[in-house]
Amino acid sequence: MSNPQISPIWKPLHNPSSIRLLTLYPGRFQDHVEASLEESDLRKDPYYEAISYYWGRQMPEYDITVNGQVLQVRKNLYDFLRKLRSRSQNRILWVDAICISQMDLEEKSQQVRNIHHVFLQASCVHAWLGEHQDSSEVLFDPQEDAWQPHEGLLRKVWRLTFSPTPLRKLYDARRRRVRIWIAFFQRPYFSRRWIVQELVLARSIMMHCGTDERSWDELIGTRVYYKTFDGINFGTIGDIYNPVNDPFRKATNNIRMLLMLRDEARTQKFERDIFTLINMFSHTKCEDPLDQVYALLSLEDSSMSSRQDMQYYTARRTGVIFPDYQKDMADLFITVFTKRNCTDPIQLNPSLLDTENARRRSQKSGRVRWNVDQVLVELGSQRALTAYHLLADLHLDEFEMKLVQERLHEAALKDHTGRLNAALSDTEKAIRFINRQRTSYQM
Structure with missing residues (x-):
């Protein structure tokens, strides 16, 4: 990709609230992609559409023209730009890989602060x-909605018959659709951590697959009936439908949380702290390890639905964690842990008590992270427990944890409040406990 320091593609931005918008010129699918970048101020509420997509692992190797200059982008974005552009008129878009100078870490840090807005x-x-x-074509067919058996019908069949045959036929038909949905939700797109805030914050969402498109509400929102039948897990139905091992429920776990957060955001009941958000989406992926935190920051505030909160662009608000891509993971942990004080993480996030889920995560990561009671006794404080979960959920390795200790120790020597000494003590307890668990797991 072109050097942002000398390229005419990315001209310096004038204000903290400034972004770049991509004007995608019209053309046929097979035509070369041409566009221009111009600065715009979010405070003036410009019109544009945003793109949410999976970057992919391929190197940028597909040529498009931006501001008269050749710019290489990755295949997935290249394909979508060709599908999305109009044949007759310009389209104004915000595309992270193009609108942000990705190689300019200072600019990238500032622009990621604006992602919320x-x-x-x-x-x-x-x-x-x-x-x-x-x-997956089936899922984008509006007729597919009318075909689906309704949950109420399934319950009536269960009540009216002792024979498993009618119910089994309904479930066999449903299973065929469920398999399609499972494959759909296992696409790389749904494993991206960045899509959490992109979809939670969006006014409206249009889902695109191949040449088809459907709104989020039509495609995802109407699938609520695919849920566990609480209490119906025995006898005839228990043989057919086991909610504990339901593969659809596992595949849609991320979507369920997104639906919940979108609902909370729109009812202004959003009170998730960054510790809880990191834990909720610790299974998702991002290309830059720092984005394990930065991709979720804009969801932390309960006031996130206020579009006029322009103080977010500046550093006026106290306790705000600002993205900084010149940090490493050790610095990021220290920043998050010392700027946030989660007094009772278990109360804020009941999933921390899910020992079965924890056991599976421990086996997968090679780290015996749980039993919760044992952790509480060993660590002795809720703050140490917070450090323990944060270290684990950010996947810090042994070298990074050593850096955390060294840097916290240096900072504590200069701190006269005693706050960093307490943070150092709690972090050291958490690290010692994690190391003991690793040793036990290897034995």
């Missing part, structure tokens, strides 16, 4: 799922 103010967020596969 970028997606909150976009007229629509277009989510690109990729090409059709595994019969």
Whole structure:
């Protein structure tokens, strides 16, 4: 990709609230992609649409023209730009890989602070799922909704018959659709940590797959009936439907949390702290380890629905964690842990008590992280427990944890309040406990 320091593509931005918007010129699918970048101020509420997509692991190697200069982008974005552009008129878009000078870490840090407002103010967020596969065409067919058996019908059949045959036929038909949904939700797009805030903040969402598109509410919102039948896990139905091992429920766990957060955001009941958010989405992925935190920061405030909160662009608010891509993971842990004081993480996030889920995560990560009671006794304080979960959820390795101790120790020597000494003590307890667990796991 072109050097941002000398390229005419990315001209310096004038204000903290400034972003760049991409004007995608019209053309046919097979035509070369041409566009221009211009600065715009979010405080003036410009019109644009935002793009949400999976970057992919390929190197940027597909040529497009921006401001008269050749710019290479990754295949997934290249395909979507060709599908999304109009044949007759310009389209104004915000695309992270193009609108942000990715190699300029100072600019990237500033622009990521604005992501909250970028997606909150976009007229629509277009989510690109990729090409059709595994019969995903069925999911974008409006007729498919009418075909589906309703949950109420399934309950009536269960009540009216002692024979498993009618119910089994309904479930066999449903299973065929469920398999398609499972494959759909296992696409790389849904494993991205960045999509959490992109989809939670969006006014409206259009889902694109192949040449088809459907709104989020039509495609995802109407699938609520795919849920566990609480209490119906025995006898005939227990043989057919086991909610504990339900693969659909596992595949849609991320979507369920997104639906919940979108609802909370719109009812202004959003009170998730950064510790809880990191833990909730610790299974998701991001290319830059720092984005394990930065991709969720804009969801932390309970006032996130206020579009006029322009103080977010400046550093006026106290206790705000600002993205800084010149940090490493050790510095990021220290920043998050010392700027946030979660007094009772278990109360804020009941999932921390899910010992079965914890056991599976421990086996997968090679780290015996739980039993919760044992952790509480060993660590002795809720703050140490917070450090323990944060270290684990950010996947810090042994070298990074050693850096955390060294840097906290240096900072504590200069701190006269005693606050950093307490943070150092709690962090050291958490690290010692994690190291003991690793040793026990290897024995």
